[in-house]
Amino acid sequence: MKKSASATDPLWYKDAILYELHVRAFADSNSDGIGDFPGLLARLDYLQDLGVTCIWLLPFFPSPLRDDGYDIANYVDVNPSYGTLDDFKMFLDAAHRRNMQVLIELVINHTSDQHPWFKAARLAPPGSPAREMYVWSNTNQRYRDANIIFTDTEKSNWTWDDTAKAYYWHRFFSHQPDLNFDNPMVMEEVLKAMRFWLDMGVDALRMDAIPYLVERDGTSCENLPETHLVVKKIRAAIDAEYANRLILAEANEAPADVRPYFGNGDECHMAFNFPLMPRIYMALRQEDSRPITDIMAQMPAIPDNCQWGLFLRNHDELTLSLVSEDERDYMHFAYSNDPRMRVNGGIRRRLAPLVDNNRRRIELLNSLLLSFPGTPILYYGDEIGMGDNIYLGDRNSVRTPMQWNSDRNAGFSKCDPARLYLPIIMDPIYGYQTINVEAQLGDQSSLLHWTRNMIALRKLFQVFGRGTFSVLNPANRKILAYLRDLDRGDGSHETVLCVANLSRFAQPVALDLADHNGAEPVEMLGYVPFPTITEAPYVLTLAPYAFLWLELQPPRLKPAS
Amino acid sequence: MATTPPTSGSATPSARPGNGLLVLLAAMTPEQLKRVFANLTASFAAEDLIIASPDAISELIPADAYSSLRIVSAPANNPAWTLTAADFLNAYQLAEKNEARAILMLSSESGSLGSPALRELANAVLATTDLAVPCYDLPPHAGLVNSAILYPLTRSLFASRVRFPLAVDLGLSLRMAKCLADAARNFTTINQGDVPLWPVNEATVAGFTIEQFDVGTCVQPAGPDLNTILPLVTGPLFSDIKAKAAFWQRFRSLPPADNSMPLSLAPSTDAVADIAPMLSAFRLAYTNLHEIWSLVLPPNSLLGLKRLSTTDAAAFHMPESLWARIVYDFLLAYRFRTINRGHLLGALIPLYLAWVAGHINITASGTAPERHIEAVAEAFEADKAYIVSRWRWPDRFNP
Numbered sequence: 001m002k003k004s005a006s007a008t009d010p011l012w013y014k015d016a017i018l019y020e021l022h023v024r025a026f027a028d029s030n031s032d033g034i035g036d037f038p039g040l041l042a043r044l045d046y047l048q049d050l051g052v053t054c055i056w057l058l059p060f061f062p063s064p065l066r067d068d069g070y071d072i073a074n075y076v077d078v079n080p081s082y083g084t085l086d087d088f089k090m091f092l093d094a095a096h097r098r099n100m101q102v103l104i105e106l107v108i109n110h111t112s113d114q115h116p117w118f119k120a121a122r123l124a125p126p127g128s129p130a131r132e133m134y135v136w137s138n139t140n141q142r143y144r145d146a147n148i149i150f151t152d153t154e155k156s157n158w159t160w161d162d163t164a165k166a167y168y169w170h171r172f173f174s175h176q177p178d179l180n181f182d183n184p185m186v187m188e189e190v191l192k193a194m195r196f197w198l199d200m201g202v203d204a205l206r207m208d209a210i211p212y213l214v215e216r217d218g219t220s221c222e223n224l225p226e227t228h229l230v231v232k233k234i235r236a237a238i239d240a241e242y243a244n245r246l247i248l249a250e251a252n253e254a255p256a257d258v259r260p261y262f263g264n265g266d267e268c269h270m271a272f273n274f275p276l277m278p279r280i281y282m283a284l285r286q287e288d289s290r291p292i293t294d295i296m297a298q299m300p301a302i303p304d305n306c307q308w309g310l311f312l313r314n315h316d317e318l319t320l321s322l323v324s325e326d327e328r329d330y331m332h333f334a335y336s337n338d339p340r341m342r343v344n345g346g347i348r349r350r351l352a353p354l355v356d357n358n359r360r361r362i363e364l365l366n367s368l369l370l371s372f373p374g375t376p377i378l379y380y381g382d383e384i385g386m387g388d389n390i391y392l393g394d395r396n397s398v399r400t401p402m403q404w405n406s407d408r409n410a411g412f413s414k415c416d417p418a419r420l421y422l423p424i425i426m427d428p429i430y431g432y433q434t435i436n437v438e439a440q441l442g443d444q445s446s447l448l449h450w451t452r453n454m455i456a457l458r459k460l461f462q463v464f465g466r467g468t469f470s471v472l473n474p475a476n477r478k479i480l481a482y483l484r485d486l487d488r489g490d491g492s493h494e495t496v497l498c499v500a501n502l503s504r505f506a507q508p509v510a511l512d513l514a515d516h517n518g519a520e521p522v523e524m525l526g527y528v529p530f531p532t533i534t535e536a537p538y539v540l541t542l543a544p545y546a547f548l549w550l551e552l553q554p555p556r557l558k559p560a561s
Numbered sequence: 562m563a564t565t566p567p568t569s570g571s572a573t574p575s576a577r578p579g580n581g582l583l584v585l586l587a588a589m590t591p592e593q594l595k596r597v598f599a600n601l602t603a604s605f606a607a608e609d610l611i612i613a614s615p616d617a618i619s620e621l622i623p624a625d626a627y628s629s630l631r632i633v634s635a636p637a638n639n640p641a642w643t644l645t646a647a648d649f650l651n652a653y654q655l656a657e658k659n660e661a662r663a664i665l666m667l668s669s670e671s672g673s674l675g676s677p678a679l680r681e682l683a684n685a686v687l688a689t690t691d692l693a694v695p696c697y698d699l700p701p702h703a704g705l706v707n708s709a710i711l712y713p714l715t716r717s718l719f720a721s722r723v724r725f726p727l728a729v730d731l732g733l734s735l736r737m738a739k740c741l742a743d744a745a746r747n748f749t750t751i752n753q754g755d756v757p758l759w760p761v762n763e764a765t766v767a768g769f770t771i772e773q774f775d776v777g778t779c780v781q782p783a784g785p786d787l788n789t790i791l792p793l794v795t796g797p798l799f800s801d802i803k804a805k806a807a808f809w810q811r812f813r814s815l816p817p818a819d820n821s822m823p824l825s826l827a828p829s830t831d832a833v834a835d836i837a838p839m840l841s842a843f844r845l846a847y848t849n850l851h852e853i854w855s856l857v858l859p860p861n862s863l864l865g866l867k868r869l870s871t872t873d874a875a876a877f878h879m880p881e882s883l884w885a886r887i888v889y890d891f892l893l894a895y896r897f898r899t900i901n902r903g904h905l906l907g908a909l910i911p912l913y914l915a916w917v918a919g920h921i922n923i924t925a926s927g928t929a930p931e932r933h934i935e936a937v938a939e940a941f942e943a944d945k946a947y948i949v950s951r952w953r954w955p956d957r958f959n960p
Contacts, residue, residue, distance in 0.1 A: 453954055457953050460810055526954055
């Protein structure tokens with residue numbers, strides 16, 4: 001039976017607070033060292049209290065787990081290590097009861113080489129529908145203009161299969177053959193899998209590796225018009241059969257290439273803002289707002305029903321594929337001086353270690369995350385400043401178990417520590433005995449409390465999720481200043497001035513706010529009235545890494561005080 | 562009459578196409594029913610009315626008392642001392658079913674409302690007003706939970722001067738009724754239909770028009786005792802405030818005082834109530850509940866309570882600013898579940914009793930009760946910035 005949507009507002013994702021987590025890494029209920037759905041269910045109150053409104057689950061499907069679940073062997077089941085379908089349904093219902101939506105992965109560019117479709121394809125005669133579920137070739141010279149993404153492990157996008165006596169195409173690992181969207185059966189199967197989860201009540205789908213769905217000779221095999229047709233078909237199927245659902249595009253592309261994934265509001269509802277993310281870190285280290293203001297100026301307008309997904313960190317490396325070579329070198333020098341901190345050209349570190357565990361820098365970056373145009377996405381553990389383990393392979397450095405308390409295995413699992421899917425962080429700075437949820441819940445000044453308060457504050461102001469964005473350009477480039485404005489539709493506006501000091505030293509700034517002459521800024525965290533804006537430059541002084549959010553109140557609505 | 566011109570005493574609303582006014586009655590005794598029917602028939606043309614009652618009227622009163630009226634059956638309701646989510650849902654469903662244009666909800670004691678009051682409430686919602694609320698003239702020491710908490714909180718946060726935000730008699734436009742029914746469904750779907758709703762808050766958030774009418778002296782339905790009633794009303798109000806935080810945290814100017822509202826500014830002539838039991842409850846609680854209060858209240862408030870605990874009965878008075886902060890801090894603790902919510906609201910009771918003792922002392926000294934209540938409401942307004950800042954940044958390290 002098809003379940004109706006849990007959200008009532010079709011644009012719910014614009015006001016959402018997303019929280020990305022891996023079921024495997026969050027909480028283990030059966031002491032086998034691997035997180036599971038009953039464990040996650042038991043921690044839902046924590047997420048609700050944090051202010052999360054949408055939980056993004058990394059792949060939890062049956063898989064050989066050679067790419068942390070992005071190598072799917074069955075689209076319509078739950079990996080037994082994480083529980084059962086019934087466990088998932090219980091989790092889903094419990095999340096909905098807490099007014100939280102659930103976003104899952106729709107990894108349709110490729111499957112695992114252990115998927116029955118691929119096993120059958122290898123044996124099927126060339127040209128048959130079963131064989132054509134994947135992309136085959138007698139030569140490895142096709143699609144030569146497509147780059148290799150996992151440069152640290154793959155030398156080619158083609159791998160020879162002895163059984164099939166042909167090469168198969170894989171844009172990622174060689175054990176992840178790409179599906180062939182030129183075969184209509186592939187789309188049928190994808191829609192079938194999608195309906196399976198949406199019928200159950202799942203609210204949102206993240207379309208992994210969306211630019212690579214279709215390949216054509218003589219192209220980079222990215223962002224092809226045929227790929228957009230595939231996306232449009234999926235969106236049309238959702239719109240025809242379901243209400244208030246969401247597709248989130250993972251397209252690690254330049255702004256001009258991401259924009260088409262919104263279509264005319266008829267492709268993806270949301271897309272990650274990959275170009276912005278590395279420039280936030282660059283601006284912070286260079287103490288210069290220019291990297292951010294430059295990239296913001298390049299951001300194209302998007303349809304009214306669409307939204308950017310903003311993030312500081314995620315389960316992958318901090319990707320640098322969208323910056324210039326010089327900028328990449330700078331970022332490596334700035335944030336990953338140890339080569340073990342790098343993978344695939346990016347940086348495999350968590351938020352807190354990236355900024356040398358400096359609380360003010362963490363807060364500043366989060367203030368940008370929560371006030372830039374888009375929907376913020378938090379990565380599990382970053383709300384308590386969890387560390388990473390660069391001695392673990394691939395991107396596992398940032399995928400270690402959640403640190404709940406200072407008990408054995410950080411309260412994540414009661415198993416023998418040797419059974420844990422990955423070791424707990426144990427170093428003296430980020431170790432679980434120092435950094436854990438329980439300790440931070442008991443400490444009113446903790447990063448966890450700070451994050452919770454900031455999320456709650458953001459949720460009071462719809463302007464952050466729905467308002468326009470305009471950069472002010474003060475002479476002092478160490479200061480980033482911008483206005484967010486929302487026309488409430490009744491003649492009134494919600495206007496917020498955000499000012500951030502990217503420098504490690506106190507900085508003055510004079511802002512041209514003449515357009516808001518007469519307005520009274522009210523500092524939003526403490527509800528403190530600031531001097532009224534006049535035609536003259538508005539002068540502020542900010543402490544190192546400080547930020548200010550000022551609601552510009554019209555003169556007639558001054559506070560009683 | 563408060564904010565609209567008075568209607569003529571002899572005028573009755575003219576018949577309109579379709580059905581007019583749905584009058585939803587609470588469960589009543591035969592005597593109460595007779596009085597209400599007499600008032601209704603004196604106030605309205607019978608053809609404009611649809612009476613909905615949970616009672617088997619034909620078994621309670623003679624047919625000639627209602628023969629001209631169209632009576633429909635209403636779902637049974639609790640003999641409530643306030644209007645609940647289930648009541649509002651029933652009201653809207655009945656109005657829709659009977660194609661009514663507006664609704665008058667009347668309590669079991671509404672027989673004490675005069676015909677002019679009924680007409681004013683009904684005419685307002687049959688015209689352009691969405692919510693018509695009575696302003697009762699109660700005895701000086703009646704309705705003090707409202708005076709101490711509900712009224713000042715609603716006034717400061719929702720910028721409404723409605724003196725009785727939890728009035729048991731109401732006029733509703735159809736769209737107001739729909740708005741309340743929508744809010745009610747959040748409770749009825751989880752079997753919490755007996756939770757009070759806050760029509761003034763709903764109307765304010767929806768941008769609907771509210772009018773308040775002086776209905777004179779009126780008997781109020783008997784409610785439960787203080788230990789029951791205070792948590793029963795403050796809990797839902799605190800929850801409603803939490804749900805509407807994004808709304809009330811915007812600056813909103815209070816409408817100007819309505820000088821035509823004849824709230825009594827004369828000193829109380831009632832016999833002075835004995836405040837000794839209230840003070841001893843407060844002082845005992847100061848010893849026993851201090852630990853809980855310390856979790857909720859900041860140092861300045863605790864210091865104020867310490868001073869109060871040693872103040873003589875004759876000079877006892879809870880400063881208005883202290884009371885406002887106490888209520889605000891309990892509201893915050895309710896939001897954050899600092900302690901079990903039931904225990905939290907229980908811990909508020911002795912503090913409320915201390916406020917009541919001070920109120921009685923003040924009124925006994927010749928100050929009109931309404932003047933003191935006005936001062937309390939002004940203290941809540943003056944400190945609104947405190948609740949907003951603490952709500953947004955609930956650091957315990959505060960003054």
